[in-house]
Amino acid sequence: DSGVTQTPKHLITATGQRVTLRCSPRSGDLSVYWYQQSLDQGLQFLIQYYNGEERAKGNILERFSAQQFPDLHSELNLSSLELGDSALYFCASSVGGGIYEQYFGPGTRLTVT
Amino acid sequence: GIQVEQSPPDLILQEGANSTLRCNFSDSVNNLQWFHQNPWGQLINLFYIPSGTKQNGRLSATTVATERYSLLYISSSQTTDSGVYFCAVEHGNAGNMLTFGGGTRLMVKP
Numbered sequence: 001d002s003g004v005t006q007t008p009k010h011l012i013t014a015t016g017q018r019v020t021l022r023c024s025p026r027s028g029d030l031s032v033y034w035y036q037q038s039l040d041q042g043l044q045f046l047i048q049y050y051n052g053e054e055r056a057k058g059n060i061l062e063r064f065s066a067q068q069f070p071d072l073h074s075e076l077n078l079s080s081l082e083l084g085d086s087a088l089y090f091c092a093s094s095v096g097g098g099i100y101e102q103y104f105g106p107g108t109r110l111t112v113t
Numbered sequence: 114g115i116q117v118e119q120s121p122p123d124l125i126l127q128e129g130a131n132s133t134l135r136c137n138f139s140d141s142v143n144n145l146q147w148f149h150q151n152p153w154g155q156l157i158n159l160f161y162i163p164s165g166t167k168q169n170g171r172l173s174a175t176t177v178a179t180e181r182y183s184l185l186y187i188s189s190s191q192t193t194d195s196g197v198y199f200c201a202v203e204h205g206n207a208g209n210m211l212t213f214g215g216g217t218r219l220m221v222k223p
Contacts, residue, residue: 002158031209043199045210056208088154092211099143099163099203102211104156 003027004105006091012111018079021108025072025093031055032074033094033102034066038087049074050097081112115140115204119214126190126221134185134217136200144203145176146211147185151196159185159198190221 003026013019025032034046045058049068060066063081068074078085088107094100116139126132136145147159160167160174162183167174171190176183187194197218201211 033210035211042215043201043213045212048208048210056210058210090156094209097209099209101144101146101158101161102209103158104148106155109154 002103004091004093004103006105006108008108010109013081014113015081017081021076021089023074023091023105026103029093029095031094031097032068033092034076035090036087055097083112086110086112115212117200117202117212117214119200119217121217123218128190128192128221128223130190131188134198136183136214138181138202140204142202142204145183146201147174148199149196192221192223195219195221
């Protein structure tokens, strides 16, 4: 158990819908990262937050948004869902905003039908 | 961006065999991590190894940063070692994102 929690574990929804994925980092970690794992794109970085502020952005679609709250948990919002958004979404956390080991949560498996 | 290549892409071993997985990267890195993704999809941290050698039980890893590669050694493999092994690197100073290789899919047969 990495100490990073994600909910829900599984999510099945229809095209065009909106969902919210939640992540709680390890106790004491200030940075949260979101990654997407799909069959055709592999594991890709989406976005990083450090202590409530956006720090880095990767290949995140405009339909996707995220935020980190004062209690340091983070939410990833996916809207206008398409079949291609079906993937495993991971949250990771690290101690700070520098070069630290990242620990991954169990992931949320999203299926868009 | 940085390129991360892992080899071999697939590996089948008999239980008890040893193996070496390789990760090549195209530029200097600040951080390198090895992960094991088990059949349930969980990503498990194996090593945080930007340089040097580390050992943890039957697993060990070596990163030669100057030559831009890392190796993961698995000795006396067990069926529970099956899954996908990923190498991921952190490069540059615009955030701390990890760039993942394509993985090595390992199957250990009893």
